[in-house]
Amino acid sequence: METMLCPRCQCDLKKEAFSNIHLATCSQCRGTWYYGETLAKLLSLQKNRELMNFSKDIFLQQESDLNCPECKCHMEAKTFKNDKGLTIDQCKHCQGVWLDKNEFPKTKQLIREQVAAKRKDAANQETIGKIHPFRLYPVPKTEKPMPVVIKKIQPITLDMEERDEVAEERELDEGTYAAEVTAGLWAFTALTGFPVEAYNPPRRRFPYVVVSFIVINFLIQWILSTFSMAHLSDFFRTYGAVPEKILGGMSLFTLVSYAFIHGGWLHLIGNMYFLWIFGDNVEDRLGHFGFILFYLACGILSALVQVIAMVKMGIPATPLVGASGAVAGVMGAYLYFFPKAALYQTIIIPYPFKIPVYFYLGFWVIVQFVGQLSGQKNVGWWAHIAGFFLGFLFVYIYRQISKTWEVKNSIS
Numbered sequence: 001m002e003t004m005l006c007p008r009c010q011c012d013l014k015k016e017a018f019s020n021i022h023l024a025t026c027s028q029c030r031g032t033w034y035y036g037e038t039l040a041k042l043l044s045l046q047k048n049r050e051l052m053n054f055s056k057d058i059f060l061q062q063e064s065d066l067n068c069p070e071c072k073c074h075m076e077a078k079t080f081k082n083d084k085g086l087t088i089d090q091c092k093h094c095q096g097v098w099l100d101k102n103e104f105p106k107t108k109q110l111i112r113e114q115v116a117a118k119r120k121d122a123a124n125q126e127t128i129g130k131i132h133p134f135r136l137y138p139v140p141k142t143e144k145p146m147p148v149v150i151k152k153i154q155p156i157t158l159d160m161e162e163r164d165e166v167a168e169e170r171e172l173d174e175g176t177y178a179a180e181v182t183a184g185l186w187a188f189t190a191l192t193g194f195p196v197e198a199y200n201p202p203r204r205r206f207p208y209v210v211v212s213f214i215v216i217n218f219l220i221q222w223i224l225s226t227f228s229m230a231h232l233s234d235f236f237r238t239y240g241a242v243p244e245k246i247l248g249g250m251s252l253f254t255l256v257s258y259a260f261i262h263g264g265w266l267h268l269i270g271n272m273y274f275l276w277i278f279g280d281n282v283e284d285r286l287g288h289f290g291f292i293l294f295y296l297a298c299g300i301l302s303a304l305v306q307v308i309a310m311v312k313m314g315i316p317a318t319p320l321v322g323a324s325g326a327v328a329g330v331m332g333a334y335l336y337f338f339p340k341a342a343l344y345q346t347i348i349i350p351y352p353f354k355i356p357v358y359f360y361l362g363f364w365v366i367v368q369f370v371g372q373l374s375g376q377k378n379v380g381w382w383a384h385i386a387g388f389f390l391g392f393l394f395v396y397i398y399r400q401i402s403k404t405w406e407v408k409n410s411i412s
Helices: 038-042 049-053 104-125 165-178 183-192 208-224 229-239 243-247 254-260 265-286 288-312 324-337 357-373 381-411
Strands: 013-018 021-026 032-034 059-067 074-080 087-090 097-099 342-347 349-356
Touching: 183 342, 183 349, 208 254, 208 265, 208 288, 229 254, 243 254, 243 288, 254 288, 265 288, 265 324, 265 381, 288 324, 288 381, 324 357, 324 381, 342 357, 349 357, 357 381
Parallel strands: none
Antiparallel strands: 013 021, 021 032, 032 097, 059 074, 074 087, 087 097, 342 349
């Protein structure tokens, strides 16, 4: 079977099928090729040929620079008169249509408005000849009686367009490349040893959830700092995840509470710092509520993995505390969403080097495996490892479901 190439960037198109809808999408530019009458079904048209019939009314058309993925011939570029920033490309032979990323919502709205206007004009011309005795105006013909209950259809809001991730990725790439070491950055990395983002990926939301988690964790730690050692030990055994209790089906709430308790200020500051530099952008991509579910899921599942490991290590009565597993999940999600990001980190000498995030986090994962093999039992190595890979897997599944939902939602 001949490979279909993207008209825009010449990459291979991935064919997808949803019920009776057939598409081909480009993984690079996120454009979509709509076979034959596919776009007509999505736009509630009878045939794709209606797009051609509308040409004189709503399009300014000329020969396109893009070739049809199927016929390999030049397509027609159709620019909407009401929105000259929107141009779609259609093949005159196979009737297929190419839409760039984010063009579908506007096309759907403008075409449906035009179809509704034409059908309304046609209905007004077909009126009943005689005047109803109780009305002083002609009554339009209708084939079906009006329904008893009319459900209000929500209009399409073009302001809530899908985010342009290609442009954001380009901005991140350019910003990371242009980033330079400042005196403040040098001093911070040298004194703390913490990494700093070379360029913070673009975001559209303020990270309210991340900030709230950080504040809550610091408040809890401030309260715990007033406890005596005996009271603190009792608190850890009550609200930390104790393996023998968890595996015995008791104190399951501690699978959540343990992630808000830390063994000391340094433990807390390290976790919260990494939550801040990685979590704000992950929350921006998942949304506030989605990030809450994601964070808690990573924390719970990574704790279960660590609990099993602790039993095998012979420490079933030791409480597990700390947000490391959940934060590791955030790090895995960050790597999936922003593989082209980079971090400044001091290496041996106190000078910050720019390191690609995939190299930094890949090395971090290797350190976790090495630490686990070292036999050190006071660190949740398996919680870190499990949290990282679970976080990466969760956002991968989330992205695939989102793509499928976008297409099915557009069909309905």
